[in-house]
Amino acid sequence: MKLLLASIACSLTLAAQQRPDIIGQIVGTQKATIAIPDLRGAGRASEQMNILNATLWRDIEDAAIFKMAPKSMYALRIPQQPQDFRKPLQYDPNNRNAAPWLQDWSDPPVNADFLAFGYAAEQEGKLVLFGWLFNVRQPDITSAQVIGKLYTATLDEAGARKVAHEFATDILRQFGVESLAGSKVYFVSNRSGTKEIWSMDYDGAGQKQVTSYKSITTMPSISPDGTRLAFTSWTPNGPQILVHSLETMRRIPFYNPRAGTNQNASYTPDGKMMAFSSSASGFSQIYLANADGSNLRRVTQTRAVEVEPKVNPKTGGEVVFVSGRGGSPQVYKMNIEGADVQRLTTGEGQATNPSWNPQGTHIAFAWTRGYDPGNFNIFVMDVATGNYVQLTSGAGRNENPSWAPDGKHIVFASDRGGRMQIWSMLADGSQLRQLTSSGINEKPVWSK
Amino acid sequence: MTITRKTATVALTLTLSFFATGCKKKTGAPTPPSKPAVERPPDPKPVARPIVKFFTAEPTTIEKGQASSLKWEVAGADTVSIDQGIGTVGSNSATIAGNRSVFPSATTTYTLTARNAGGSVTDSVTVNVTNPPPPTVTPTPAPKATFSEVIAREIQDVYFDFDKSDVREDARNTLTQNADKLKTIFRDYPNGSLTIEGHADERGSAEYNLGLGDRRAIAAKEFLVQLGVPGDRLRTLSYGKERPQCTDNNEGCWQKNRRAHFTGQ
Numbered sequence: 001m002k003l004l005l006a007s008i009a010c011s012l013t014l015a016a017q018q019r020p021d022i023i024g025q026i027v028g029t030q031k032a033t034i035a036i037p038d039l040r041g042a043g044r045a046s047e048q049m050n051i052l053n054a055t056l057w058r059d060i061e062d063a064a065i066f067k068m069a070p071k072s073m074y075a076l077r078i079p080q081q082p083q084d085f086r087k088p089l090q091y092d093p094n095n096r097n098a099a100p101w102l103q104d105w106s107d108p109p110v111n112a113d114f115l116a117f118g119y120a121a122e123q124e125g126k127l128v129l130f131g132w133l134f135n136v137r138q139p140d141i142t143s144a145q146v147i148g149k150l151y152t153a154t155l156d157e158a159g160a161r162k163v164a165h166e167f168a169t170d171i172l173r174q175f176g177v178e179s180l181a182g183s184k185v186y187f188v189s190n191r192s193g194t195k196e197i198w199s200m201d202y203d204g205a206g207q208k209q210v211t212s213y214k215s216i217t218t219m220p221s222i223s224p225d226g227t228r229l230a231f232t233s234w235t236p237n238g239p240q241i242l243v244h245s246l247e248t249m250r251r252i253p254f255y256n257p258r259a260g261t262n263q264n265a266s267y268t269p270d271g272k273m274m275a276f277s278s279s280a281s282g283f284s285q286i287y288l289a290n291a292d293g294s295n296l297r298r299v300t301q302t303r304a305v306e307v308e309p310k311v312n313p314k315t316g317g318e319v320v321f322v323s324g325r326g327g328s329p330q331v332y333k334m335n336i337e338g339a340d341v342q343r344l345t346t347g348e349g350q351a352t353n354p355s356w357n358p359q360g361t362h363i364a365f366a367w368t369r370g371y372d373p374g375n376f377n378i379f380v381m382d383v384a385t386g387n388y389v390q391l392t393s394g395a396g397r398n399e400n401p402s403w404a405p406d407g408k409h410i411v412f413a414s415d416r417g418g419r420m421q422i423w424s425m426l427a428d429g430s431q432l433r434q435l436t437s438s439g440i441n442e443k444p445v446w447s448k
Numbered sequence: 449m450t451i452t453r454k455t456a457t458v459a460l461t462l463t464l465s466f467f468a469t470g471c472k473k474k475t476g477a478p479t480p481p482s483k484p485a486v487e488r489p490p491d492p493k494p495v496a497r498p499i500v501k502f503f504t505a506e507p508t509t510i511e512k513g514q515a516s517s518l519k520w521e522v523a524g525a526d527t528v529s530i531d532q533g534i535g536t537v538g539s540n541s542a543t544i545a546g547n548r549s550v551f552p553s554a555t556t557t558y559t560l561t562a563r564n565a566g567g568s569v570t571d572s573v574t575v576n577v578t579n580p581p582p583p584t585v586t587p588t589p590a591p592k593a594t595f596s597e598v599i600a601r602e603i604q605d606v607y608f609d610f611d612k613s614d615v616r617e618d619a620r621n622t623l624t625q626n627a628d629k630l631k632t633i634f635r636d637y638p639n640g641s642l643t644i645e646g647h648a649d650e651r652g653s654a655e656y657n658l659g660l661g662d663r664r665a666i667a668a669k670e671f672l673v674q675l676g677v678p679g680d681r682l683r684t685l686s687y688g689k690e691r692p693q694c695t696d697n698n699e700g701c702w703q704k705n706r707r708a709h710f711t712g713q
Contacts, residue, residue, distance in 0.1 A: 195690075216690050219655065232658075238685045239658060260684045261662045264655055277659065279686075282666055284659030305613075305659035322656055328611055329656045350611070352653035366653065370539065372546045373610065374651030399653060443654070 022382050022389050023428040026362060027064050027408050032175075035069040035105050035112035035136075036060060037078045041120040045127055048160035052120060052129070055161050058203060059168030059181050060116070064408050064426050069112045075104035080119040082132060082148070085141050102144060105136040113137055114146070116171060120163070127155040129163040133171050146174055161205065183405050184447045186210070186220040186229065187413075187422050191439030197231055202404065202411075202424070202446070204435035211244070221265045222447040224313060228252070228291075230265035230274065241265050241276055241293075255293030264308045267291065268336075269316040275299070275309035275336075277321075286321055288336065299338040305329070308353065311336065314360025320344065320383070322352050331365050333383065344381060345369075352376070357403045364391075364401035364410050364427070378412055380427060391429040402445045403427075411435070413442040498525035498562040503571040505550075505558070511580040512553060513618035517699045518573065521545040525562035525569075532558050547699045549609065551616065552577055595633070595640035599712030602629045603642075606668055608706045611652065613663035615671050623668060626710070627675035634681060637712075644668050645709040646686040649702035650695070654688055661686035668708040 036057055041049040061068050079085055079100040086099030093107060105112045118131040133147035151166050153159030165181035172179045180202045189198045192209055197220045200207040210229065211217050217233040229244045241262045243254040256262045259280035266275045274291050277284045286300040286309045300306050304325035312318040316336070323332050326343065331351045334341040345351035349368035353376075356363055363383055366376035369390075376399045381388035392398040396416035403410055404424075409431075411424045422436040422444045501521040510516045520537070522528050527539045530548070538544030550558070557574040593601070603626050606619035615623065634640065646665030648657035665684035673679040694701040 216687075218690075234687075234690075239688075260665070261658055261686050263658055277655075279659065279662045279666075284662055305656060305663055307655045307659045308653075322653070324611070324656070324660075329652070350652060350656075352656055370541075372538065376653075 022362070022380060022387050025382070026357070026380070026427045031065060031067045032113040033069050033111055034060060034066040034114040034116060034171075035074060035110055036116045037071065037074050039118050039120060039129070039131075040080065043122045044155060045120040045122045048127060048155070048157065049120065051157050052160040052164045055164035055203075056116070056168050059165060059179055060171060062180055062203075062409065062426075062431065063168075063172050063177050063406065064431070065172070065175055065177050066114070069105075069110050073109040075100065075110065077104060079115075079117050081117075081130065082134075082141055082145065087140065102134065102136040102138065102141075105134075116167070118167075120160075122155055123152075125155060127153050127159045127163060129153075129167060131167040131170070133174065147171065178406060180404055180406055180409065182448075184226075185402075185411050185422065185424075185435065185444050186222060186447060187436070187441055187444040188218045188220065189436070189439050189441045191441075197229065198441075200435065204422075204433070207436070207438075210249075213242075217242075219263055219265075219443055220445050221267070222246075222445055223267045223271045223291075224269055225271055226448045228267075228271070230254070230267070232263040232265075239263055243291075253292050257287065257293075257296055266310045266319075268311050269313050275311050275319055277307040277309065286319070286338070299336070300334075301338070310354050310356055310363075312360040313356050313358055318360075318383075320354040320356065320363055322354065331363070331381075344383065344386060349373075350376075353400045355400075355402050358405060358407045364403060364412075366399040366401065366412075378410065380410075391425070391427070400443050404446045405448050409446070411444040411446045413444060497566045498564050498569050499523045500560065500562055500569055500571045503560045503573055505573040505575045508574065509576040509578065510552075511578050513551070513580060513616075513621065515549040515551055515618075515703060516575045517547050517549055518558060519545075519547040519699075520560055522560075522562045524564060526564040528560065528562045530558055530560050532556060534558070549699055549703060550575065551609075551618075553617075594712075595637040596712035598633055598637070599640075599642060599710055602633065603710040605707045605709050607703055608664050608708075610649065610702070610706065611660070613660060613667045615667050619668075620671070623671045624675060627672050627677050630672065630677045634678065641681045641683060641713050643683050643685050643711045643713060645691075645711065646684065646688075647691065647693070647705055647707050647709060648689045649705040650689050650692060651702065652689070654690070658686050658688035658690075661688045664706075664708050 038053045077100040084100050088098055088101055091103050105115045115134045115136050120129045129151040131149055134144040135146055138144040147170055151163040153162040169179040169181055183202045184199050186199050188195050194214050195216050195218050196209055197211040199210050213233050215234045219232040221230045227246050229246050232239050233242050239261050240256045241254055243252050245252050257278045257280045259278045261279040264277045272291055275288050278287050283303055284305045284307050286306050288299050289296045302325045304323055306323040309319050309321040319336055320333050322329050329350045329352055330343055330345045331354045332343050351367045353366040354363045362380055364380050367379045368375055376397050377393055378391045378398045378401045379388050396414050398412055398414045401410045401412040408427055409424055410427050413420050414423050420440050420442050421434055422441045423434050425432045503520045505516045505518050522544045525544055527536055528544045529536045537546055552575050555576045557572055559570055559572045562569045604622050606622045644665040646661030648661050669682045669684055692705045694704055
């Protein structure tokens with residue numbers, strides 16, 4: 001599939017956008033164009049089409065691998081199924097009586113490479129979506145078809161979202177991209193009265209309370225396989241790490257070291273070990289233990305506050321963390337044994353909240369560089385070179401970035417709208433979306 | 449989606465009158481959606497010479513060991529710096545505003561310098577420092593009060609600098625007084641134990657502040673133990689920035705939140 005995408009990129013003469021290299025590496029610069037005319041629905045399916053079309057468009061747009069052909073450019077004759085296409089003897093774009101044809105989409109003004117189309121209907125009380133993806137650069141219908149598939153769900157809003165997510169997932173898979181549909185964001189909300197862990201779909205739908213400790217429960221972290229949730233909660237022994245199974249939704253054992261503060265759990269890629277911060281020595285320091293807290297080892301040895309270890313999700317051998325060893329908190333890197341310590345940020349301001357991308361090549365983090373204390377912005381750094389770019393600016397306090405499974409999107413917390421809320425964006429700072437609005441919401445983590 | 453729901457609904461209603469007869473049949477062409485709104489590019493930023501809008505100290509007279517807050521707002525400067533070891537306090541922003549607590553041990557004049565390509569502008573304030581009065585005499589706790597009531601009444605909070613857990617001079621005085629009182633109180637209440645809470649202001653990250661609050665509580669505990677307070681009756685608990693005393697966005701409030709607080713059990 002990567003070959004397919006590469007050949008598309010080569011065959012197109014798209015003007016490469018002027019972006020810093022670091023962002024180009026992450027979100028890509030050359031993109032195929034896709035047209036997605038609004039699908040229509042028959043009978044009772046028609047009531048669900050707004051939500052179906054919006055969900056499909058957003059899933060495809062959010063994947064950021066396509067240029068979205070604007071709907072205002074679309075052909076007047078919109079196919080709903082492959083049989084609607086009729087190859088003309090001589091193609092005439094101005095012949096309004098002609099049947100739809102591929103060139104309606106591949107020629108200007110649409111200039112699309114791909115067309116997603118279809119329709120929805122009610123069938124035996126269910127919602128049925130007939131979805132096709134065509135490569136409109138092909139000479140005939142047979143070679144143009146990439147996907148032709150039937151999707152079924154309940155005839156309601158949830159069903160409309162489901163079939164749209166599934167169709168979008170199939171489209172994206174053709175290009176070697178896993179859809180974000182189905183991924184979850186865990187976050188902290190005070191809307192129940194105390195800070196608890198909540199979860200939601202990546203687009204903000206389906207917000208649910210996960211914990212109920214009625215204390216202060218915060219700083220969620222998810223195991224790489226998505227089955228365990230570790231977080232920090234104020235217990236009678238102070239802030240300690242607790243772990244829940246996301247399969248049974250019950251607490252599972254974690255043995256905290258005897259310390260006033262244990263926080264910031266981060267799993268190794270195999271899920272067998274956990275790095276975290278503990279003040280057992282009198283200073284918050286980085287420790288490594290088995291996933292249940294046994295076999296504890298101290299990794300850093302300083303008389304400074306050191307928190308937020310994050311294990312490289314690809315290699316498992318590197319850890320980024322926040323340390324005040326040089327004065328103000330900065331982001332550092334070391335190997336998992338604590339050797340080869342290197343400061344990644346410049347020493348300016350306060351740098352905090354590092355988060356690896358799934359590929360283990362870049363970190364997103366929050367930094368006050370260039371601003372007063374507390375005015376954090378989101379930055380992305382190529383860890384190998386130390387090159388960094390600033391993604392947010394002039395819009396409140398922005399913190400706790402966390403990468404999407406696709407390695408292209410970032411969820412973060414921002415008070416740009418007044419109160420702290422969860423937002424997502426493409427890693428070039430575009431596609432900004434607010435995901436929460438009830439209460440104060442913070443500390444998001446994006447999970448599979 | 450770039451079209452409004454209403455537009456989509458209208459388009460859908462129009463087209464569905466054709467469509468309702470059967471989903472697999474060819475239907476009339478739908479109305480194309482309206483064009484997306486075009487964003488206006490931002491206006492270019494005006495070039496400005498540096499202007500010091502204000503540079504003040506509050507209060508201008510303090511007792512030795514207390515804090516005075518410097519506040520400033522400068523427009524159009526490339527860099528703004530303050531002498532007396534404070535250094536650069538902002539750069540490359542249309543408005544550079546901020547504040548900083550200072551703890552001069554003697555009367556000190558602070559000079560703010562704002563620079564840009566056009567030159568530099570300076571402004572100065574003086575903080576007068578007086579010697580503190582002798583410490584107040586401790587009243588003996590009323591015997592009927594509970595341990596936690598006595599602690600709440602007698603044991604004073606101690607305060608810290610931004611991003612620091614060092615016990616500063618005013619905190620040493622407070623902790624020394626607290627230690628004297630605690631020795632007496634612990635004698636009077638042999639079963640009481642003390643929790644030292646560490647708190648931080650809202651500006652740092654919650655994660656770092658939790659570690660910093662821990663350090664502040666431990667620093668206060670170590671100081672008390674050095675002065676002979678029994679360590680086995682002292683427990684530390686960090687709240688980081690999760691339990692602020694106030695939530696205003698200014699140095700006065702931030703200073704109140706950078707503290708070690710004492711509660712009795």
